[in-house]
Amino acid sequence: MQVQVNSNHIEGSARLQDWVSSAVTGELDRFEDFLTRLEIHVSDENGAKAGANDKRCQIEARPKGHQSLSVTHKADSLELAVEGAAEKMRHALEHLIGKLDAKVLSTGHLGAATGRHSEGDALLEEEFLAKQDELDNDTTPTS
Numbered sequence: 001m002q003v004q005v006n007s008n009h010i011e012g013s014a015r016l017q018d019w020v021s022s023a024v025t026g027e028l029d030r031f032e033d034f035l036t037r038l039e040i041h042v043s044d045e046n047g048a049k050a051g052a053n054d055k056r057c058q059i060e061a062r063p064k065g066h067q068s069l070s071v072t073h074k075a076d077s078l079e080l081a082v083e084g085a086a087e088k089m090r091h092a093l094e095h096l097i098g099k100l101d102a103k104v105l106s107t108g109h110l111g112a113a114t115g116r117h118s119e120g121d122a123l124l125e126e127e128f129l130a131k132q133d134e135l136d137n138d139t140t141p142t143s
Contacts, residue, residue, distance in 0.1 A: 024038060031097075
């Protein structure tokens, strides 16, 4: 997975890029085989002026075979902005993978959910009903 860090109105030192890259990849490391590239954009929206929530981090993830995902988080500090965006991206990727897993399951055999039973279920059901009949016959009082 490639990781690219871009900065705007923030001094883009190698140390900053390493820190941002490791913070984001640390949060998203379980998706490494699923992603081809991460683009991380950090910026100070007010430039030299101070202001609330003026640090911004945008992360764009490119999953293999799917459209890219993008999240943005603003905070008072760059650290909080990066952590917030990484957490949002983790949630977005978990959601995407969850939807993909649901599609795989929906093509499988979920007999009870669809009202259809597989042959194995039908045999188990017949066996259960036969045992119930035997128990009912054994416990029926004779007159």
